[in-house]
Amino acid sequence: MNDVESLSHTKWECKYHIVFIPKYRKKALYGPLRQQLGEVLKQLAMQRESRIDEGHLMRDHVHVLVSIPPKYSVSQVDFVSTVGRDEKQIREYIKKQGQEDQRIDQLTIFNK
Secondary structure, three states: OOOOEEOOOOEEOOEEEEEEOOHHHOOOOOHHHHHHHHHHHHHHHHHOOOEEEEEEEOOOOEEEEEEOOOOOOOOOOOOEEEOHHHHHHHHHHHHOHHHHHHHHHHHHHOOO
């Protein structure tokens, strides 16, 4: 937190909460794909001089907190929210996603 970065003429701290969701929210992120996806996302971030600060992969979506230099755009992503002063809350939210999804899955077992 408070990781101020620098480029040749500027200081910056641009963190984004990004959510990736497979088409139709299919539960497709498991098995070998799940094992490889974390590393693939890290490598993609490094290509743009970016860094994944926090991440959580679920079967039907991925949450990441990414630091992106201001010289790059995140406009190609479906939903982006700048983190600002709520970074601690965003980190906690991402860490707790697995617990919340498990709780919801447990509730739906009884509704079938």
